[in-house]
Amino acid sequence: MYGWCGQRLRVDLSNGTITKEPLSYEYRRKWIGGRGMNSEVIYREVLPHLDPFDPVARVCFGVGPISGTAAPASGRVTVSCKSPLTGGFGDSNMGGHWGAELKYAGYDQIIIQGKARKPVYLWIDDDKVEIRDASHLWGKFPREADAMIKQELGDEDIHIVVIGPAGEHLVRFASTFNDVYRAAGRTGHGAVLGSKNLKAIAVRGSGTVKIARPKEFFDICNRLRQRFKTDPMRKFLYEIGSLSLINVANHDGWLSVNNFKQGAHPEAWRMSGEEHSKTVLKHREGCFACPICCGRFTEIKEGKYAGEYGGGPEYEHSVPTGPRVGVFDPNAIWHNMILTNNYGMDGIETGGVIATAMEWYEKGLITSKDTGGLELEWGNQEVVEKLITMIALREGFGDVLADGASRAADRLGLGDEGQKYTIATRGMTLPGDDPRGLGFAYGVGFAIGTRGGCDHLRCLASLELSGFMYPGLNTKILGDERPVKPVTTVGKGYCCFYEENQKAMVDCLNVCCFTTHWSYAVLTADQVEYFNAVTGMDITEEEFMEIGERIVNLERAYWARMLSGKREDTIPERFQKEPMPKTVEGQTNIGAVFPVERILPGYYKYRDYDPETGFPSERRLKMLGLEYVAKDLEPLRQKYNTEAEKKKKKYYY
Amino acid sequence: MTGQVRDVNYDPLKGKEAEKTMYEKKVLIFNQEKCTGCRSCMMGCSLFHDGECGKVLSRVAVVRNEALGESFVVGCDLCSEAPCAAVCPTGACSIDRVMGIPRINPDRCIGCKECAMACPFGAINISSKTGKAFKCDLCDGRPEGPVCADWCPSGAITYAQPVLAFKAKRREKLVERLKATKAGEEA
Numbered sequence: 001m002y003g004w005c006g007q008r009l010r011v012d013l014s015n016g017t018i019t020k021e022p023l024s025y026e027y028r029r030k031w032i033g034g035r036g037m038n039s040e041v042i043y044r045e046v047l048p049h050l051d052p053f054d055p056v057a058r059v060c061f062g063v064g065p066i067s068g069t070a071a072p073a074s075g076r077v078t079v080s081c082k083s084p085l086t087g088g089f090g091d092s093n094m095g096g097h098w099g100a101e102l103k104y105a106g107y108d109q110i111i112i113q114g115k116a117r118k119p120v121y122l123w124i125d126d127d128k129v130e131i132r133d134a135s136h137l138w139g140k141f142p143r144e145a146d147a148m149i150k151q152e153l154g155d156e157d158i159h160i161v162v163i164g165p166a167g168e169h170l171v172r173f174a175s176t177f178n179d180v181y182r183a184a185g186r187t188g189h190g191a192v193l194g195s196k197n198l199k200a201i202a203v204r205g206s207g208t209v210k211i212a213r214p215k216e217f218f219d220i221c222n223r224l225r226q227r228f229k230t231d232p233m234r235k236f237l238y239e240i241g242s243l244s245l246i247n248v249a250n251h252d253g254w255l256s257v258n259n260f261k262q263g264a265h266p267e268a269w270r271m272s273g274e275e276h277s278k279t280v281l282k283h284r285e286g287c288f289a290c291p292i293c294c295g296r297f298t299e300i301k302e303g304k305y306a307g308e309y310g311g312g313p314e315y316e317h318s319v320p321t322g323p324r325v326g327v328f329d330p331n332a333i334w335h336n337m338i339l340t341n342n343y344g345m346d347g348i349e350t351g352g353v354i355a356t357a358m359e360w361y362e363k364g365l366i367t368s369k370d371t372g373g374l375e376l377e378w379g380n381q382e383v384v385e386k387l388i389t390m391i392a393l394r395e396g397f398g399d400v401l402a403d404g405a406s407r408a409a410d411r412l413g414l415g416d417e418g419q420k421y422t423i424a425t426r427g428m429t430l431p432g433d434d435p436r437g438l439g440f441a442y443g444v445g446f447a448i449g450t451r452g453g454c455d456h457l458r459c460l461a462s463l464e465l466s467g468f469m470y471p472g473l474n475t476k477i478l479g480d481e482r483p484v485k486p487v488t489t490v491g492k493g494y495c496c497f498y499e500e501n502q503k504a505m506v507d508c509l510n511v512c513c514f515t516t517h518w519s520y521a522v523l524t525a526d527q528v529e530y531f532n533a534v535t536g537m538d539i540t541e542e543e544f545m546e547i548g549e550r551i552v553n554l555e556r557a558y559w560a561r562m563l564s565g566k567r568e569d570t571i572p573e574r575f576q577k578e579p580m581p582k583t584v585e586g587q588t589n590i591g592a593v594f595p596v597e598r599i600l601p602g603y604y605k606y607r608d609y610d611p612e613t614g615f616p617s618e619r620r621l622k623m624l625g626l627e628y629v630a631k632d633l634e635p636l637r638q639k640y641n642t643e644a645e646k647k648k649k650k651y652y653y
Numbered sequence: 654m655t656g657q658v659r660d661v662n663y664d665p666l667k668g669k670e671a672e673k674t675m676y677e678k679k680v681l682i683f684n685q686e687k688c689t690g691c692r693s694c695m696m697g698c699s700l701f702h703d704g705e706c707g708k709v710l711s712r713v714a715v716v717r718n719e720a721l722g723e724s725f726v727v728g729c730d731l732c733s734e735a736p737c738a739a740v741c742p743t744g745a746c747s748i749d750r751v752m753g754i755p756r757i758n759p760d761r762c763i764g765c766k767e768c769a770m771a772c773p774f775g776a777i778n779i780s781s782k783t784g785k786a787f788k789c790d791l792c793d794g795r796p797e798g799p800v801c802a803d804w805c806p807s808g809a810i811t812y813a814q815p816v817l818a819f820k821a822k823r824r825e826k827l828v829e830r831l832k833a834t835k836a837g838e839e840a
């Protein structure tokens with residue numbers, strides 16, 4: 001078999017059974033791998049109203065047919081589950097070398113189900129799979145657990161997925177880590193793994209990935225790698241990492257400052273990638289087979305936090321626990337990053353809930369009585385630091401915030417007034433990009449994304465962001481040069497539709513979106529080409545994009561089964577009603593608002609979603625080979641209309 | 654070249670070529686400080702030589718310590734007095750007069766692994782299928798140079814004449830010093 005390994009591993013922790021299931025040609029052709037296969041399993045096996053922490057719930061780790069090969073940046077892993085944060089479909093994606101190692105061990109996917117009686121970890125050594133005791137690892141930071149497992153198994157070259165203390169304490173946005181610092185951050189599967197008492201998955205593989213047409217594949221890879229040498233975006237990402245965006249964001253006014261109240265700040269340059277490279281950068285890091293190498297390794301050299309070290313930072317990780325809570329001291333930001341990594345939780349959500357609580361405090365919705373004496377003022381680093389630890393260990397006020405911003409508002413009884421300040425859709429807070437400046441297609445992505453609604457990685461409409469660096473690219477892809485301008489409504493509907501399908505395919509192949517979206521060196525045609533060369537199939541570009549559309553529709557249907565549809569397709573009022581204030585000289589988006597309602601109908605039309613309910617239409621589902629999904633949704637269409645009237649607002653599921 | 658090295662692949666027709674000194678031959682130069690640990694080199698190597706992708710097939714190796722963020726690339730340094738060739742009992746591993754590098758003839762290799770043990774860098778790999786040793790052959794004269802150096806994104810592996818590399822390195826030190834003094838003067 002070429003490309004795929006052709007089998008998946010199912011581990012039932014309740015009774016310790018381990019089964020290997022073969023994957024048929026039709027199945028692989030229909031779902032490809034990674035996110036596609038994971039979504040299919042979650043849709044079929046995790047019923048919509050199941051509690052995410054129920055032992056029956058599944059967590060899937062999926063890799064694609066391209067994983068572990070010479071294709072650029074082919075080492076990613078998709079982790080999927082029913083999200084404890086949003087209550088809906090949730091998946092997340094991580095780099096590192098674990099995905100490739102899993103492929104060499106001979107598996108395309110791992111499905112974890114059941115619940116172990118005591119803490120355990122999984123040891124996969126090619127064909128041998130073993131469930132081992134992890135009592136001594138419980139409560140350890142990912143860094144410590146990783147070292148202890150390596151020592152125990154006597155091999156420093158194995159790769160390990162591990163959760164931190166936050167996952168063990170069922171913090172609803174706990175992450176999964178591999179290679180210590182590469183995190184699948186969002187949607188909280190770390191907590192689901194914690195609820196199953198699974199601390200880690202260690203993998204060693206000695207196999208290879210077979211290639212159907214090696215000569216052709218080598219030529220494609222060679223061509224792409226040569227292209228990266230002169231790629232304009234790659235240069236930035238290698239030299240200064242994703243923090244190169246800070247100065248851009250500050251100029252264009254889409255940095256999230258004080259919970260999105262402002263879009264820029266005169267102090268923001270201090271945490272920019274340029275400054276980081278000059279001061280605390282120790283090393284540049286690369287995930288598996290990556291031609292970009294945007295990873296950083298930071299060592300704080302002076303001040304209060306001197307001597308601390310860790311992987312990172314990334315733009316999306318540093319902004320929420322920095323500018324979003326009003327902290328601009330770079331060393332404090334790196335410290336917060338190291339802290340969230342150590343506890344094993346999502347930096348975006350952590351910053352998001354703290355920023356939300358700060359705004360509640362500012363507006364007088366909560367007082368220091370509720371917070372246990374903490375003065376939640378903007379930029380109070382001492383409190384931020386303390387809260388991160390309290391959230392991770394569910395202590396005091398941290399216990400409330402550990403349920404995520406939307407649930408915390410309900411637990412504190414703040415009602416709709418409180419929900420207004422949770423800058424979130426479908427129960428997940430937005431990352432550090434303000435759609436009023438970053439771009440309208442990105443913003444629509446926040447509204448319609450299928451993993452809890454609000455993420456930049458669902459509809460990665462980078463044509464708006466880096467499209468200008470590649471003249472003629474928009475015309476080539478969208479047939480129109482106008483959508484390259486971020487703050488315009490022209491052509492954004494199709495832009496979203498295209499980018500969402502394309503991103504779904506990138507996650508199925510499990511290559512990194514920085515090679516295909518930010519830096520447009522690997523276009524759809526190239527992806528089809530290397531997919532065919534590796535697997536020996538002969539699919540066309542249209543078929544390729546149709547698979548992407550199938551996956552988006554399936555995930556959308558997962559939400560629809562929980563009666564979530566058009567009602568949730570919106571973004572917080574702040575972006576729609578509050579014009580962007582001016583905070584720095586030369587800011588380009590002063591006074592901008594984001595008219596999401598004007599773009600959504602166009603997007604719906606391309607997707608063929610029902611304009612009343614927002615559910616995928618029966619016609620389109622059947623066309624995509626999802627008859628069984630159409631059948632599931634049939635009785636719900638009517639129900640949604642009545643239910644929606646009865647209960648207008650729902651912030652999470 | 655010393656008498657120690659068994660020269661089984663000697664071809665008198667290429668005699669003139671063989672006279673080129675080791676000094677002038679291009680070699681792989683590893684700069685560990687720049688290695689990001691991405692393993693692009695390993696993937697390129699295994700795909701180019703075997704038509705499959707796998708860490709176990711690669712002639713270069715990347716050693717990583719994830720917790721400390723350190724990576725280290727190991728490959729054949731193309732020794733002139735190669736220990737691998739010196740210890741080979743069958744003459745399978747010997748200095749190739751054409752390329753001027755130690756190479757392993759798989760037909761003669763008996764899989765004793767002596768060369769792998771003798772190599773001071775750990776640059777020789779043992780095939781999991783045949784048990785025989787295999788090592789870097791500089792991609793056998795690929796016009797663009799060895800794949801690992803060609804694909805390395807950070808410049809940790811370069812393919813160059815060592816003499817030029819040494820010169821560049823010396824020059825670098827001087828430039829650094831000049832910069833330091835100039836900056837000092839300005840300050």
